Amino acid sequence: MKKTVTINISGQMFFIDEDAYKCLQSYLTKIEATFRNQESGDEIITDIESRIAEIFNERIKRETGVVSINLVHDVIATMGEPEQFEEGEGHEQTEYTKPDAIIYPKSRKRFFRDIDKRVLGGVCAGIANYFNIDVLLVRIIALLLVPFTSGAIILIYAVLWIALPPARTTAQKLEMRGENITINNIEKTIRDEYDEVKRNFDKFKDSSTYKKGENFFQKFGRRDKTTLIIIAVIIGAALFLQMPHFNGLIQAPGAMFASLSYHVVPTFNHIFFPGALTFVLILLVIGLIFKTVFKIILYIIAFLLLGSLALKVVFWLFGGFLLMC
Amino acid sequence: MNVENAKAQMRKGVLEYCILLILSNNDAYTSDIIKQLKEAKMIVVEGTLYPLLTRLKNAKLLSYRWEESTQGPPRKYYALTEEGRTFLGEMDASWNALVGAVELIHKTNLTPEQ
Numbered sequence: 116m117k118k119t120v121t122i123n124i125s126g127q128m129f130f131i132d133e134d135a136y137k138c139l140q141s142y143l144t145k146i147e148a149t150f151r152n153q154e155s156g157d158e159i160i161t162d163i164e165s166r167i168a169e170i171f172n173e174r175i176k177r178e179t180g181v182v183s184i185n186l187v188h189d190v191i192a193t194m195g196e197p198e199q200f201e202e203g204e205g206h207e208q209t210e211y212t213k214p215d216a217i218i219y220p221k222s223r224k225r226f227f228r229d230i231d232k233r234v235l236g237g238v239c240a241g242i243a244n245y246f247n248i249d250v251l252l253v254r255i256i257a258l259l260l261v262p263f264t265s266g267a268i269i270l271i272y273a274v275l276w277i278a279l280p281p282a283r284t285t286a287q288k289l290e291m292r293g294e295n296i297t298i299n300n301i302e303k304t305i306r307d308e309y310d311e312v313k314r315n316f317d318k319f320k321d322s323s324t325y326k327k328g329e330n331f332f333q334k335f336g337r338r339d340k341t342t343l344i345i346i347a348v349i350i351g352a353a354l355f356l357q358m359p360h361f362n363g364l365i366q367a368p369g370a371m372f373a374s375l376s377y378h379v380v381p382t383f384n385h386i387f388f389p390g391a392l393t394f395v396l397i398l399l400v401i402g403l404i405f406k407t408v409f410k411i412i413l414y415i416i417a418f419l420l421l422g423s424l425a426l427k428v429v430f431w432l433f434g435g436f437l438l439m440c
Numbered sequence: 441m442n443v444e445n446a447k448a449q450m451r452k453g454v455l456e457y458c459i460l461l462i463l464s465n466n467d468a469y470t471s472d473i474i475k476q477l478k479e480a481k482m483i484v485v486e487g488t489l490y491p492l493l494t495r496l497k498n499a500k501l502l503s504y505r506w507e508e509s510t511q512g513p514p515r516k517y518y519a520l521t522e523e524g525r526t527f528l529g530e531m532d533a534s535w536n537a538l539v540g541a542v543e544l545i546h547k548t549n550l551t552p553e554q
Binding site: 146150153154155162163165166168172193194195196197199200 | 512
């Protein structure tokens, strides 16, 4: 049994098998990517589409009236892949850039939040992508760092969440993984995503979370999300200020070293000026008032937090407890 | 340098000329042009033709009109413009000169050995 979808090519309606549809779609995406930037590209695309519709009409199975995968393969063979078109690309070779070499000749990896694999903001997934390691490892390390840094990592996470751009477009996603932005890669990614989304959606549709989730997401726009994060950060910070030394997991191994038990991990408020958190809060408020310097301020905050974290590690290693006592 | 590539280069040079030739007698629908070119083995894949037709049209050598068809949607009929006709005349002359030149070289170089 096969599922059939309805498509409209140059004003004509066809029933097409699902596998044939996927095949045709990726072919047309490639065609579009090839001609979109050329002079009168739209016209060429329209012409090709109407020719495809014409072949469909001529060769569609009389009994069923459905476009099958074999027919699509035949059509692609007749029309040819975009790379083969080049043969006819006559005199003006210079104005035609081969699609493989568009814009980014060298692929550079960039830091993005991977919002497809996110749990919270996709920061961990982004880090995992950047260093090409397993996301689970990054998450475990991040969770372990919470007690080790007395929660400073949470703030760093929030800062990264705000500062890092999410990988939304296919090009960004490829850049995130450090792959070349070529038509083949884009095609592959789109196909993967289509399959993945379809699978997930089929699974998700039946679950009761579906309806709840719909309402939930409607309530929060993008702007609200940012606001919520900032509020969460401020509340979190306030909680930290109230909290006594949080030694958490450290206390257990610390106890083994007898007297080392108590001051092993001092909260950074004690060792970094009057308190790094106060600075962070003040900076955040300034940043929110003067939006233009917001990014710079985020970097300063990140620097502050990292600095205090580093100091803490130093103190922890070289008997900070002596100073604290 | 492979043979297929060299052949393709040769075909490429005269493809535009062939399109103009096909249209010189009567106007034609895209599929007719494709059919003739395929029968003559001038093109391998159909996709080659579309960018070319559009380019010739942009260069004002061709024009097209929409014509109702008995089956399916309206079709694009291409026709030579006046400019196209002049262009074709020049191409004709240069093609004949080229054929003559190749013939001549053929004769002077091949016959003595045979």
